[in-house]
Amino acid sequence: MKDILIATKNKGKAKDFESIFGPLGYTVKTLDDVASHLDVEETGSTFEANAILKAEALANELNTIVIADDSGLEVDALNGEPGIYSARYAGEAKSDDANMDKLLANLDGVPAEERTARFVCAIALAQPGKETVTYRGTCEGVIANERRGEFGFGYDPIFFVPAQNKMMAELTPEQKSAISHRGAAIQKLRADWDGLN
Ligand SMILES: O=P(O)(O)OP(=O)(O)OP(=O)(O)OC[C@H]1O[C@@H](n2cnc3c(O)ncnc32)[C@H](O)[C@@H]1O
């Protein structure tokens, strides 16, 4: 069985990766599956810089190929916030619910046509002895007024995807990966990944 190691503690992200790599015969492993107590501070000023920090830290520790994902939500009416701070928007407790509450409160009174936003995903592929490579994917949408849907994680329940006429959280993992920022970044990564295995 082929393994793919993602330097993440986010189970929602891991599921997104599984929806694409699982059917290809890979087992997705995360920080929970390896003997690492790594807790990388996301000190970079871009998604790419943070993805590289996370991927290289684990690749160096385990001397193996590692993928990391740094992602977030850019809301136009908030000048691109929460951006790279999406996970901890409402505080270090990293609560999806508190983050959505804060975002909805900050957009209170903003009309639908001004609630445009995008998810951004930067994936870093770190290999011992090689230059780290990054891949970016984005997904355009609109921030809704209330939550809908049970799938996904993070801001998915309030992210409306016009192209699907559904909230991101109403899409199954497979449907989400077909149109999402993460799915787009993973497709770019796959071209290189297939060459490594
Ligand atoms: O750093 P790791 O351990 O991978 O996990 P994390 O949750 O801290 O991940 P990030 O630092 O990359 O922050 C990403 C945040 O952006 C949001 N986000 C990213 N991708 C998303 C998606 O597909 N759906 C909904 N929210 C997403 C969500 O709040 C995430 O916690």
Ligand SMILES: [Mg+2]
């Ligand atoms: Mg993080």
